[in-house]
Amino acid sequence: MGFNKENVLIVDDDVNILELIHRHLQSFNYHTYKAVSVKEALIILKDSKIDLLITDLKMPDVDGLQLVKYVSEHYPKLPKLVVTGYPSVDDALSVIKSGALDYLVKPFTKEELRQAVIKSFSHNSVNKDRSNNNNRTSKNNNVGDYGELIGESQAIQKVTDIVDRVKDNKATVLIQGESGTGKELVARSVHYTGKFSRSPFVAVNCGAIPESLLEAELFGYAKGAFTGADENRNGFFQAADKGTLFLDEIGNASLSVQSKLLRALQEKEVVKVGSQKIEKIDIRVIAATNSNLYSQVQKKLFREDLYYRLTVVEINVPSLKERKEDIPLLVEKFLFKYGVEYKDRLVTIAPEALALLKRYPWPGNIRELENVIQRAVIMCDRRIEIENLPDNLKYKIDFPEDDLLPLREVEKRHILKVLEATGHNKSKAAEILQIDRKTLRQKIQ
Ligand SMILES: Nc1ncnc2c1ncn2[C@@H]1O[C@H](COP(=O)(O)OP(=O)(O)OP(=O)(O)O)[C@@H](O)[C@H]1O
Ligand SMILES: [Mg+2]
Incomplete structure (x- = not known):
């Protein structure tokens, strides 16, 4: 069985994406191999007959671009499809120069992936008569179920x-x-x-x-x-x-x-x-x-x-409060995870909602952040807005430690902060402040 199935090698250091592509490809009836690093990919390439390479660009240690170059030299007929979450002109150009013909930008839909895979196959003639493949291994394609330690702080x-x-x-x-x-x-x-x-x-x-x-x-x-x-x-x-x-x-x-x-x-x-x-x-x-x-x-x-x-x-292990600069990366990871799980698509977050998340002290650390995003993904349409975040979070945002201030000044700063966090949306700000819009307008004046 499965003899005429094409073998696709997927390389991505993000196991969630690896798993997603793998599931989609299986449903398109391809056979897949998974690698979390270029090193692992090279072993699989050596031991197995691969018909298409799908690789991420940004990976720690050896990046995907080097893999593409290596494959272009050593397996010139193997079609390559590059998937990346950081599209930039520079990346795209160097990929094309390095010989990868097809380029897919994250986030992508299942259908976009299917089209890109079909296109990659049609662009390239697969070397069908590559040496016999008796020594195919399947033990190389198991990825440990550890999560990646996300963070740059x-x-x-x-x-x-x-x-x-x-x-x-x-x-x-x-x-x-x-x-x-x-x-x-x-x-x-x-x-x-x-x-x-x-x-x-x-x-x-x-x-x-x-x-x-x-x-x-x-x-x-x-x-x-x-x-x-x-x-x-x-x-x-x-x-x-x-x-x-x-x-x-x-x-x-x-x-x-x-x-x-x-x-x-x-x-x-x-x-x-x-x-x-x-x-x-x-x-x-x-x-x-x-x-x-x-x-x-x-x-x-x-x-x-x-x-x-x-x-x-x-x-x-630092608390999340000590590494707030990692919040956007972590949010991105959880958006992906729960977007795929609940919506079968990628969900984004409004900048003002993200700004609010960066201000919250996170007593429950990453687990609490994950819960908040999970819930918000379920509650939102395509993008997480401030109203999809729990109320208690909105009222407990951190303020920089300051001198002792008069009440008027505290009120002024607080209103400004909420306005900033809501992207100057007065209805949202009034809702968070629990005052009506008219009162808010007077106070702004
Ligand atoms: N750096 C990180 N990058 C991505 N996800 C993370 C990171 N750190 C923690 N998580 C996620 O946060 C959640 C909590 O992590 P974990 O269970 O390891 O915490 P813990 O410190 O063992 O908590 P507890 O003390 O309550 O047992 C898990 O879902 C984990 O995947
Ligand atoms: Mg634990």
């Missing part, structure tokens, strides 16, 4: 710098940060970007498992260890062998579990509940907490020796 850059340093070794990492800042995402990116990414990533929420069960869940149990233990069972430590064990909410582990964790980390061995047998383990441990773990150490709620074992490397 210095605050997030500090995090990605550390991720780069630890991803290929087994040093224990402690990730600290407020709730919803992306601690789990950071843990996943340590694992999935590093050289142990093909081994398991096992996440355990230490706060969600009842204390009485945690030990057996972590280390496994032997047959007969307790009523109901009618066979030997592995725990999370054994399941994560050669890979990464992510101990989320480590601050919730009881003191007795803490002492067993310490032993496991120190000796690199575990013992199943109800067993004497020592099992060697070879894993990397990443722990996360949203409380200040050291203050728990001072209160004697957390073992100091375990604390030091865990903090070989420390990653402090």
Whole structure:
């Protein structure tokens, strides 16, 4: 089956787009290969018979343009289609010069994609008699389900710098940060970007498992260890062998579990509940907490020796408030994700709505931002307007710290701010200020 299906290689570092194109192409009855980087794409090109290359331009490390050039030289007959979210004349020109004939600008509809693919095939004669393809591999097209750590702020850059340093070794990492800042995402990116990414990533929420069960869940149990233990069972430590064990909410582990964790980390061995047998383990441990773990150490709620074992490397994930410049990028990501999910199209956001988002203090961090965008996408037509944002957000926008001001001045500045945020739409401003338009007009005067 599927022998005369054409093989399309899709290259994009954004897994959402990769997935979207893949789904569309499948529905057009093409067979697809997916790569999240140029490096991965080159491996697939070498091992498989590809009939069309679809690639993003802007990618970290090696960019798509270099891939296009490489393919033009080494596979001159392979048609290429470039997809990019940053159309600029320069990009387009260099792409054409480099030999990519077709160019598709994000956002695109399913139909635009279909037309572009058909066009690319018709522009180029596919080299049908390329050497035999017995060594096609399918294991190259699995993309880990980690999200991309989005952000260009210095605050997030500090995090990605550390991720780069630890991803290929087994040093224990402690990730600290407020709730919803992306601690789990950071843990996943340590694992999935590093050289142990093909081994398991096992996440355990230490706060969600009842204390009485945690030990057996972590280390496994032997047959007969307790009523109901009618066979030997592995725990999370054994399941994560050669890979990464992510101990989320480590601050919730009881003191007795803490002492067993310490032993496991120190000796690199575990013992199943109800067993004497020592099992060697070879894993990397990443722990996360949203409380200040050291203050728990001072209160004697957390073992100091375990604390030091865990903090070989420390990653402090910044709150969204500390990296507000990343808000537009994050919003863009969520617009894409939920636009595709709920509207089957791309949704945009009005500049004044985005301006408002940048002013809000985001106590719930990225998770709260994601919820707000998700809801707004459902509520809006094609573009998120201020009225699609929750009311509580509109009233809690941040003001720069200022001197003590007279009430009149505060009122004036506030009105100006709301006007600015609404793009000088007086009806919207009046609605936010909860005064009628006439009053607003008088105050403006
Ligand atoms: N830098 C980022 N780029 C894109 N999405 C992000 C980023 N950081 C976090 N997210 C998203 O925000 C949400 C919350 O992230 P995550 O679950 O990792 O937070 P957390 O710190 O573990 O939260 P909690 O302490 O509540 O468990 C997820 O949907 C995640 O995909
Ligand atoms: Mg979490």
